Amino acid sequence: MNNNATDSSFTDTEAEDVIKVRAIISCPSGDYKKKFKNIFPRKDLELMVVAFKIFDFMTCSKCGELLNLNLEFEI
Numbered sequence: 001m002n003n004n005a006t007d008s009s010f011t012d013t014e015a016e017d018v019i020k021v022r023a024i025i026s027c028p029s030g031d032y033k034k035k036f037k038n039i040f041p042r043k044d045l046e047l048m049v050v051a052f053k054i055f056d057f058m059t060c061s062k063c064g065e066l067l068n069l070n071l072e073f074e075i
Contacts, residue, residue, distance in 0.1 A: 017042050020074040025067050027060040032067070 019040045026033040040048040055069045 019045075019048065021048065022072040022074075023055070024070040024072070025055065025058065026070070027063065027067055028065050029060070029063050031062045032060055 019042060021038050021040065023036045023038070024033070025036070038051065040051075052069070052071075055067070058067045058069075059065060060067055
């Protein structure tokens with residue numbers, strides 16, 4: 001085995017099979033803002049849907065307002 005050899009076809013295929021997501025959670029009053037990054041395999045899209053449903057009921061600990069969720073996808 002040659003440790004210096006790279007198999008570009010393997011890494012290219014791996015990169016094409018994932019969806020990169022950046023989630024930005026913020027409070028409407030501006031008290032809170034947090035960014036998260038995650039990678040989801042295309043074959044397991046249900047994991048992404050479940051992860052997003054968690055954000056539906058998140059509220060700000062300071063004012064009690066529902067938090068905003070903005071998503072940025074890299075497909």
